[in-house]
Structure formats: C-alpha cells, structure tokens
Amino acid sequence: MYFPRIIQISRHRHRISYKSSLPSGEWLCGVCRQNIEIDYGAYSCDKCCDYVVHSICALGKDVCDGEDLEGVPEEDDITLGVESFDVISEGVILHFLHDHHLYLQASILYDENKFCQACVLPIFEGNIYSCIECGFILHETCAQSRRKLQHALHPHPLTLRHVNPYEYVGFTCDACDRLCGGFIYGCHLKECDFDLDIRCASISEPVDYQGHEHPLYLALNSEEQPICHVCQIK
Known part of the structure; x- marks a missing residue:
C-alpha cells in the first residue's frame, strides 16, 4: 500500500514503476536474479519489456533512495555531455x-x-x-572515465574527483574495502559518505568472466563477504 509508484534504482538506467501483477510467463528479478511470482506485485520498466524487480529488492537501501518520482520529469542520462x-x-x-x-x-x-x-x-x-x-x-x-557515473552499488549519482596525496593518506573504497588513492567516485550527499576507487567503479553488470560459464552479478548484500573461488580470500 505504501510503496512508491515510480522509482529510480541503481541497477537500471530507466525508471521503474510498481505493478500489482505481471503478465503470465517466467520473470527473473533484475537485482537478485531469482524468480518472481506474477501475482504478488513487482516493479517493471515501461521502456524495457523484460526488466522486472521484486518490490523488496527494488527498495533496498543500496539500490534505491525510496523517493517517489511520480509526476517528476525524468532527467536525461547523467553521463552524457560530461566528458572528463x-x-x-x-x-x-x-x-x-x-x-x-x-x-x-x-x-x-x-x-x-x-x-x-x-x-x-x-x-x-x-x-x-x-x-x-x-x-x-x-x-x-x-x-576517458566520465565525470559522473551511476553505479549499481549506490542509488545516487557519483562524481569523479582526485584524492590529494598531500592532504589525505588515502580512502577506503566501499566496494573492495581497500585503502586507495588516485581518482575516486564519490556521492555528493555528505550523509552517504560513499566512495569507489576508479577500478571498482569501472565494473558493470553482467561480468563475463572467462573462468566461469555463467554471467556474474554484483552481490546484493554489501555486508556479505563470500569466498573468492580463485584466490580463496574474502
């Protein structure tokens, strides 16, 4: 009842809107990649006929800021016209x-x-x-990295900046959790305090890795620390 009607999520380039039910067929959630029951409601894209997301997945804190965008004009792609x-x-x-x-x-x-x-x-x-x-x-x-970026791991646009080595020892990337320097993508909202190093920011979904037969997707829960099947390290 209280779900926002139209939202923007980090995992998709278009806005998605809430539907109380879906047409018959097999649907996979664009975030968690699991099946969606068609009678329980979901968010879908009006521009991409095959993109659907569980309601709970769409409203996750790392995916969406929860703002209802119904009646708000949709902005153009933020990455256009902002060459570095x-x-x-x-x-x-x-x-x-x-x-x-x-x-x-x-x-x-x-x-x-x-x-x-x-x-x-x-x-x-x-x-x-x-x-x-x-x-x-x-x-x-x-x-060639753009000044602005919409990344799958954060609901707000990220802006490219340079960490001055004479002012800061470094920063911790919120994706790989490593102390980094150089260029970073950061959220403009101070309350978010979200930063990505330029290497993690360059990763987009899906990832086609030659060592695995299936496409790979970024982990839904940022608190999970799965074991890498290659190096056996978290």
Missing part, C-alpha cells in the same frame, strides 16, 4: 583534474617508478597520457 577532458589537438587533451596539457604516448618499457595518477597501478605497455611539465600520467582508459 577537452581535446586541444590530435593527441593532446586538457583533463579537468589537471592543470597542464597531457600528451598521448605509447608506453613500451616498464618503469617501476611510473604510476597512473587515477588507478595508482604501474605503467606497462599501452597508450598513456603524460604531462611534460610535471610527470603526471594517466592510462588512456583512465583518462
């Missing part, structure tokens, strides 16, 4: 998190003293953007 850099010329960009021009180069030799300022991983073979004035380096893929 301006193209100055061919192979030259100006990233919004750095003051100098960055030049596209091909990294051939491994240098243990060179790290990407975004993901804090070493520079191996591949394309990089580097600054000739101060040694600032980004992997080409890291440089």
